[in-house]
Amino acid sequence: MALYRAIVAQSRQAGFYREHGVPDSLDGRFDMIVLHSFLVMRRLRRIGAAAEPLSQQLFDLMFADMDSNLREIGVGDLSVGKKVKAMAQAFYG
Numbered sequence: 001m002a003l004y005r006a007i008v009a010q011s012r013q014a015g016f017y018r019e020h021g022v023p024d025s026l027d028g029r030f031d032m033i034v035l036h037s038f039l040v041m042r043r044l045r046r047i048g049a050a051a052e053p054l055s056q057q058l059f060d061l062m063f064a065d066m067d068s069n070l071r072e073i074g075v076g077d078l079s080v081g082k083k084v085k086a087m088a089q090a091f092y093g
Contacts (some may be wrong), residue, residue: 002056004061007036030066034091037079053064063088 011032017024022032041058044051066087070080 001057001061003040004037004058004065007040007058008065012035030090032085033062034087038091049059077079 011029016022016032017028021029037058041055044055044058060069063084067084069082071077077082
């Protein structure tokens with residue numbers, strides 16, 4: 001989904017890490033993706049019911065990507081679900 005790729009690209013802008021003190025770490029990058037995703041989803045919510053499917057797709061893709069990235073960095077299969085659940089809880093605050 002182009003929207004999610006744009007969010008990830010924006011969240012990786014070097015200025016966030018170099019000039020604004022966001023840690024260039026797994027947690028820092030996660031926080032930036034969550035922040036940008038939240039802002040986009042909040043804007044989609046203002047559009048109303050017509051944007052709900054897109055917002056849900058964005059949410060689903062974000063957490064599928066998180067799952068995939070955790071597996072890619074070597075997190076064990078038994079731990080991935082717990083970590084993704086913790087990430088979802090962090091997303092909701």
